[in-house]
Amino acid sequence: MHNLLSRVNNISAFLSSCMMCLMGAVALSSLLYTADPKGTLTIKSASIKENEIRYYHRKQEMGFVGFKIDADLTPLFHWNTKQLFVWLEAEYTGSDGVTNEVAVWDRIVRRKEDAYLKVNGRQQYPIKDMQKTFNGVPAFNFTLKYNLMPHVGLLTYGEAARADGIPYNSTSRHI
Amino acid sequence: MFSEELKSFRRLGFRHLLLQCLNFASVIASGLMLWKGLGLITNTESPIVVVLSGSMEPAFYRGDLLFLTNPAHERYHTGDITVYQVPGAAIPIVHRVLETHDMPATVASVDPTTPARQYLLTKGDNNNADDLALYNGLRFLERGHVVGKVRGFLPYVGYVTIAMNDFPQLKYALLGGLGLMALIQRE
Numbered sequence: 001m002h003n004l005l006s007r008v009n010n011i012s013a014f015l016s017s018c019m020m021c022l023m024g025a026v027a028l029s030s031l032l033y034t035a036d037p038k039g040t041l042t043i044k045s046a047s048i049k050e051n052e053i054r055y056y057h058r059k060q061e062m063g064f065v066g067f068k069i070d071a072d073l074t075p076l077f078h079w080n081t082k083q084l085f086v087w088l089e090a091e092y093t094g095s096d097g098v099t100n101e102v103a104v105w106d107r108i109v110r111r112k113e114d115a116y117l118k119v120n121g122r123q124q125y126p127i128k129d130m131q132k133t134f135n136g137v138p139a140f141n142f143t144l145k146y147n148l149m150p151h152v153g154l155l156t157y158g159e160a161a162r163a164d165g166i167p168y169n170s171t172s173r174h175i
Numbered sequence: 176m177f178s179e180e181l182k183s184f185r186r187l188g189f190r191h192l193l194l195q196c197l198n199f200a201s202v203i204a205s206g207l208m209l210w211k212g213l214g215l216i217t218n219t220e221s222p223i224v225v226v227l228s229g230s231m232e233p234a235f236y237r238g239d240l241l242f243l244t245n246p247a248h249e250r251y252h253t254g255d256i257t258v259y260q261v262p263g264a265a266i267p268i269v270h271r272v273l274e275t276h277d278m279p280a281t282v283a284s285v286d287p288t289t290p291a292r293q294y295l296l297t298k299g300d301n302n303n304a305d306d307l308a309l310y311n312g313l314r315f316l317e318r319g320h321v322v323g324k325v326r327g328f329l330p331y332v333g334y335v336t337i338a339m340n341d342f343p344q345l346k347y348a349l350l351g352g353l354g355l356m357a358l359i360q361r362e
Contacts, residue, residue, distance in 0.1 A: 101253045108233065
């Protein structure tokens with residue numbers, strides 16, 4: 001009853017249940033902490049050019065975008081924040097009726113000190129439509145979204161800024 | 176150390192051994208029921224997965240445990256982390272959705288409970304390029320390829336299974352030890 005094996009067994013069982021309780025408390029308590037920071041998103045330029053996709057060896061139209069982000073996401077950093085995944089999404093409906101959501105830019109924020117985003121940038125991923133052309137697309141909606149990734153617990157999502165109804169600049173269109 | 180156990184084992188006899196076997200089997204059966212029941216509720220074939228590669232670092236490392244759900248009526252969004260397996264791939268892959276393309280609902284298939292057909296493109300946070308080269312010739316992922324969406328996260332715990340995969344002796348030692356304990360325990 002009181003041999004070494006049973007003592008080791010008891011202690012490890014006790015420790016692991018303590019650990020489970022602690023992690024459960026951390027995961028649940030961070031759900032009570034709700035921050036909804038908002039920032040501003042400015043689309044500086046949006047253009048369409050014909051480019052080649054190397055993987056398919058074929059040419060198609062691609063959307064390019066220049067933007068400015070000013071968003072203070074520091075309130076999202078609390079005791080259970082491992083990192084933020086922030087991305088800029090373009091949303092549009094094609095002439096074929098397909099609704100498209102495409103990430104054009106993303107960034108991983110790992111420290112609270114880096115969470116005040118002041119970005120003056122361009123797309124990392126050009127927008128590519130399944131139809132190879134953007135003919136008949138009235139406008140694009142851009143959204144800055146974030147995914148809070150915890151040390152332990154549930155992943156949460158949110159939206160930090162929007163810029164709706166951005167028409168693509170047709171003058172830079174050379175087809 | 177085991178002489179005492181052996182003595183009691185002789186005293187208790189064959190019926191006791193059978194009872195212990197039954198107990199052991201019921202433990203295994205209830206574990207399996209729990210797993211399959213969880214799968215039914217979350218609508219995925221494997222509700223808990225272990226991260227096997229570093230392509231989502233620094234979000235997920237090898238050995239982290241992920242909890243998945245896959246509601247049939249919910250579409251996927253950009254930024255969702257999906258676990259998918261394309262035909263011909265050996266292991267499921269955990270990557271983030273980069274693009275979604277929702278087909279318009281056709282008149283024939285207007286059923287409000289089923290979402291429209293959706294095409295997905297994914298990318299690992301730690302990879303430079305999207306996953307096109309991993310799709311075995313497919314242009315996009317579809318719902319049928321997706322095992323589930325990552326909802327919850329528990330670090331390190333899954334490393335036990337990775338260790339057991341890398342060192343099979345550990346697996347046999349653990350299983351044998353558990354079986355022996357179940358047989359000789361007096362309860």
